[in-house]
Amino acid sequence: MDTTEQLRQDRAALQLINPAPYNAEAPPEALVGEITPTALHYVRSNFPLPEHDGTLAIGGAVDNPLTLTLDDLRAMPPHEHTVTLECAGNGRLQMRPLPTGEPWGDYAVSTARWRGARLSDVLALAQPASAGVAVRFTGADHGAYHLTPVLPDIDRDDLAFERALPLGLAADPASDILIAYEMNGGPLPEDHGAPFRLVVPHWYAVASVKWLARIDVLTEEFAGEFQTGHYIFEWTDRPPEPVAIMRVRARITSPAAGAVIPAGPCTVRGKAWTGNGPIERVEVSLTGAGEWYPAQLEPPSGPYHWQEWSYEWDASAVGRHTLRVRATDAAGNIQPEQPDWNRLGYGNNAVEVIYVDVV
Template sequence: MSLTDELAAERAALQMINPAPYNAEAPAAALATEITPTEFHYVRSNFPLPEHDGTLQIGGAVQTPITLTLDDLRAMPAHEAAVTLECAGNGRPAMRPLPTGEPWGDYAVSTARWKGVYLHEVLAQTSPSATGVDVRFEGADHGPYHLNPVLADTDRNNLTFVRALPLVQALDPNAEMLIAYEMNGEPLGQDHGAPFRLVVPHWYAVASVKWLKRIDVLTEPYAGEFQTGHYMYEWPDRPPEPVDIMRVRARMTTPAAGSTIAAGSHAVRGKAWSGAGPVVRVDVSLTGAGEWYAAKLEPPSGPYQWQDWSFDWEATDVGRHTVRVRATDAAGNVQPEVPPWNRLGYGNNAIEVVYVDVI
């Protein structure tokens, strides 16, 4: 089977958003499982699939620059974590006026089990300078970037995907950031960042740089297209803010939106997650402005993954019902009624409204 055939097989279950660069949502059924099968995991790319020479260079403001291969990483102590990743633009088309950017529906979110080495342990080998401020992560992916037409043509034709994190966070052992080389027990596939990628728990997935090629410790804050150009909340009434941790959100998986069910008892189910800590409460409302009822919320199976919730609904009234779902996290964040509009359409965590017909 050729590489093209392999990719086609891997992508068959996904809902394509853009063919080039390839972006695709998970199928609705993917939200029903604790761990998303790899073939159902959504794919987000800013450029075409890159070539990678198999090495990871680490330098900048460090005492000991190093170059690592996949074998070097596999020789280090391995760690695994189930991590929910969500695209910052998930749900963008629900905002009004419609922002620019990929028109993701509501399924640019998935949970996989990642295996690799801790970022802080790798950085420790290089002895970062005490003057270090940020850590810059460069992917191997590059090319024209059509979403910023104000750039000069020469720049637009050869941008590279680069992001940065504060050095203090990258060195924090409690953050458990991974340089991952396996996904769900298998080597990383092309769409998911082979041969190795960054996985940053709690943050929107833009921080989890794929096809990782180079890491540099910087003595000045990093500024770049994907750090301070895009992936910024550009609010209409206050200064811009960087996109960072995932906003609290609950999704309903059963019954499906627009479905028809027979009158009687039904289990309403779904997933909830937040980058600010575990979800502590999920509420369900059965009318547009009615009372909220507490759902049964399952404890998290791990510190970085979504949680299951369920609600027993006595659907005895025939007719159309609007079912709303609202999550609250441990930091006290509650989903808003309307999307938090910003120019580039990031962070839509508005309360979901699902229509169900009872017959």
């Protein structure tokens, strides 16, 4: 099978948002299980699929610059984590007025098992200098940027994807940041960053740079189009903030929005996640302004991915009913009733509202 046909098959189950660069949401069934099958995992790209030479260069303010291959990374102690990744623009379509950016609905979120070398182990080999403060990650993807650049002096016609993390976070073994080369037990697919990518637990997925080509330790904070230009919360009533940790959110996975269900007992199910885990409480409301009832929340089966919840609803009354759900995390964060509007439409974690018809 040629590469084009394989790519077409890999993308067949997804909901297309933009063909170039390729962006697609997961289908609703992708949120049902604990793990999202690879073929159903959403895809977010800022540029076309790149060519990658198979090497990862580590340099900048380090005492031991080095270049690693996939075989080198596989030879290091392997680590595997199940991680929920959510696009920072997930839910943008629900904001009013509609912000600029990819028109994501509510399915730019997925959970996969990632296996790879720990970033802290790679940085330890390179020996960051004492003056280091940040680590920049450069992907092999680049090209013409389809959105208007925010920063001055940006080459819109050939821009590379670059993000940075604080050195203290990147070099900390406890952060469990991976340079991943496997996804759900198989080789990393092309759409998901082959041959290797960053996976940063708890953070919005923009931090998990795909097609990783370079790592550089910096002696000053990084300013780049995808760091301080885009992926910034530009509020109307407070100073801007960088997009970083995922905000608390709960979703209903069953019954489906707009479903027609028979009168009688109905188990409402869903997922909840946060970057400030674990989830501590999920509540369901059966009217627009009514009481909130506690759902049954399953304990976390890992530190970095969504939790399941359920609620036993007596759906005996025929007619149209609304269902609302909200989550509270370990840091005390609770979902707002309305989207927290910002100019670029990031971080929508407003309470989900659906309706079903009982017959």
